[in-house]
Amino acid sequence: MKVRLRRLAVHAQGLGSSSRFSAGIDGALQAVSHLGYVQIDTLSVIERAHHHVLWNRVPGYDPACLNQLIGEKKLFEYWFHAAAYLPMHDYRFALPRMSSIRTGESRYFCNGDPRLMKEILARIRSEGPLRLRDLETGDTSSGSWWSTGPGRRAVETLFMRGDLMVCERRGAEKRYDLAERCLPDDLDLSIPDDHEYATHLFDTTLRAHGVFTPSQLLHLRSGKTLRVAMRDVVHDRITAGSIQRLKDLKGLDVYVDSAVLESAPASREEVTILSPFDNLVIHRDRLSALFGFDYRIECYTAAPKRAFGYFCLPVLFGDRLVARVDCKAHRGEARFEVISAHWEAAADRNEVLPHLANELQRFARFNGCTTLDDAALRKRAGRPRAPQRG
DSSP states (O other): OOOHHHHHHHHTTTOSOSSSSSSHHHHHHHHHHHSSSEEOOOOOSOOOHHHHHTTTTSSSSSSHHHHHHTTSSOOOEESSSSSEEEEGGGGGGHHHHHHHHTTSSSSSOOOOOOOHHHHHHHHHHHHHOOOGGGOOOOSSTOOOOTTTTTHHHHHHHHHHSOOOOOOOEEETTTEEEHHHSSSSSTTOOOOHHHHHHHHHHHHHHHHHHEEEHHHTTTTTTTOOOHHHHHHHHHHHHHOOOOTEEEEETTEEEEEHHHHHHTTOOOOOOOOEEOOTTTTTSSSHHHHHHHHOOOOOOOTTSOOGGOSOOOOOEEEEEEEEEEEEEEEEEEEGGGGEEEEEEETTOOOOOOHHHHOOOOHHHHHHHHHHSSSOOOHHHHHHHTTTOOOOEE
16 A cells, blocks of 8 residues: 555656656646645755756756746745745735735734835835845945845845735846736735635645645644634545545555545656655655655754765655765866765665666756766765766
């Protein structure tokens, strides 16, 4: 049963088999819509997480797709359980959070200076989209208002309450415009009630994961009325037979999509190098219970306490997580380095290694590197080899 559940989980994510998404920009939009969100991360030791997640799923993915889809008003940036790209047709489900910030119900993003917020809105209305650096007052000393102080807080508050939207991103730098200029004219702006919102979260989780835990449904969301609404949605779906509840999967109960439980496709022997923020691995308890893979990103851990490395990437082989590789793109040298490799106890290195070596070559090219330095991988497997030209 667990093998079938893993296959279902991988397939639902659009991984481990022939892509379920179209190529290029159309596929990028399909993937974000199917997953419900793609998390944004600013760390750039390798290609940023949002591009990495889509590259793994969309044939011919180009990082320029996201700015184009934002410009075409088909995606938007906001908060899911973290900063994320979301499909524009789900915009109304961001409105409850925006409203709670605007009214002061939320204790987050409530420290923007009202006078400064008004000035920023006036400038953007008059001058068009601006970056934080464009809002500089002339004080370039450490801690100047626009970079770390009240200016940034004012912009973040305006963004989180829905007055400003990101209209372009260059690396980690964002350009902001008025929300009214970034939204489609025909967009539904009605605020969903708790039952609508719970149904949306449930349907998104079911579609994107196939197999999921109760805690996933309201991950990092609070409120008694929303919990009650989600309980009612789950009860209705179980009663209707659209999901099944399986008990005690390594100490966790899970819900399973009844329609596809018996039709999970067989896994293919191919490797996918995952982002630490990939949707498949982001729920760590489920990851451990379903895949037997205990994973924590260690870039926020002091170096002496790291077990696997600064930015260790999970390695998926078919329906199993078999290894993790700590990597770094040395872009100035066009060299992609495998710093270390760590294999799971049950992994067959001889079986996986040829597939992993080929995928690392492809991944290096995606990171703009022509040379792959995988000596650490080969040494770990007992077969040292010199760097290869990609």
